Amino acid sequence: MFKNLLKKKEKEVIPESALIKISVPIENLPKSIIPPKQKDLTDSQNEMYLKVLKHFSNPLLEIPDQEKAKIPASVLTDCEKAWLSKECILRYLRATKWVLNDAIERITLSISWRREFGISNVGEENGDKLTADLVEHENETGKQVILGYENNGRPLLYLKPGRQNTKNSHVQVQHLVFMLERVINFMPVGQDSLALLIDFKDYPDVPKVQGNSIIPPIGIGKEVLHVLQTHYPERLGKALVTNIPWLAWSFLKLIYPFIDSMTREKLVFDEPFVKYVPKEQLDKLYGGYIDFTYNHEEYWPALIRMAQEKREHYMARFQKFGSTVGLSEMDLRGVNEKQLYPVPKF
Numbered sequence: 001m002f003k004n005l006l007k008k009k010e011k012e013v014i015p016e017s018a019l020i021k022i023s024v025p026i027e028n029l030p031k032s033i034i035p036p037k038q039k040d041l042t043d044s045q046n047e048m049y050l051k052v053l054k055h056f057s058n059p060l061l062e063i064p065d066q067e068k069a070k071i072p073a074s075v076l077t078d079c080e081k082a083w084l085s086k087e088c089i090l091r092y093l094r095a096t097k098w099v100l101n102d103a104i105e106r107i108t109l110s111i112s113w114r115r116e117f118g119i120s121n122v123g124e125e126n127g128d129k130l131t132a133d134l135v136e137h138e139n140e141t142g143k144q145v146i147l148g149y150e151n152n153g154r155p156l157l158y159l160k161p162g163r164q165n166t167k168n169s170h171v172q173v174q175h176l177v178f179m180l181e182r183v184i185n186f187m188p189v190g191q192d193s194l195a196l197l198i199d200f201k202d203y204p205d206v207p208k209v210q211g212n213s214i215i216p217p218i219g220i221g222k223e224v225l226h227v228l229q230t231h232y233p234e235r236l237g238k239a240l241v242t243n244i245p246w247l248a249w250s251f252l253k254l255i256y257p258f259i260d261s262m263t264r265e266k267l268v269f270d271e272p273f274v275k276y277v278p279k280e281q282l283d284k285l286y287g288g289y290i291d292f293t294y295n296h297e298e299y300w301p302a303l304i305r306m307a308q309e310k311r312e313h314y315m316a317r318f319q320k321f322g323s324t325v326g327l328s329e330m331d332l333r334g335v336n337e338k339q340l341y342p343v344p345k346f
Helices: 043-057 078-083 086-095 100-117 132-139 170-185 218-231 246-258 296-320 329-333
Strands: 020-022 062-064 073-075 144-149 155-159 194-199 236-242 267-269 290-292
Touching: 043 086, 043 100, 062 100, 078 100, 078 296, 086 100, 086 329, 100 218, 132 170, 132 296, 144 170, 144 290, 155 170, 170 194, 170 218, 170 296, 296 329
Parallel strands: 020 290, 155 194, 194 236, 236 267
Antiparallel strands: 062 073, 144 155
């Protein structure tokens, strides 16, 4: 992982005529990008999937309301059933190497965690406690931006620690989770993972706040890793990291033992972003054609509106196709009139 830093190449000068001025998220995947076809399940994998599906299809099944407690507990809500799609179950099965009980336990823990964290209901319009108002101040400097898609159709979430504007706190974790939930809303049909573009560059225009740092404390770093690896398994498709200062390298070395092997394989350090992202979808700061300057008053309301519209589309189709566990995200995110992936009956 920790190779010598690559010698920086001279940046390509992009002519003004090629730049695409954008001030809000790119709402949909361009037709020029086609997500890769998903692999078919083997007979044994399909059998395992059906067993997990049957377990969570039990209408009397109760799930604890907290991650580290067994009571109180309650049955699945419709919104939780919508979250528990066919692809969701398969993500947990892959993450647990197709061990049945491990997958069931991990899904159960994630539902409990989502309830406790305040994101059990798929958006604040459905009653989530983690709301845009709660975390908006965290994004006033544009330290996290959803913008564009990479080569395989994964939506891009830029993380810019150099634009940090708040003191280290649990709210920063809430902000990251909020943005993860929003970037998931932007996933197109056929793609269920995202790409992180992490830039440690310093931004002098951002006022420094006493008690904040581009490098989080180990405690917050471990909490973020726990959230990503335990409750968003198989969601990270690629993480591209650039402009890494020595302090950040030291932090990465400390946190590295806590990163699981599957996540490590998805980390890419100091490689050109244009290798993974079409120029038409990439910020000009990294060799792309997008001329983007973060304006909070314009970007934030557009992000919230677009994400909510996508959730409403998802939930309307969830109701249209039976409001049950195991519906396919291909149907839920799609526009097909008839259901293409029916749910097995037990």
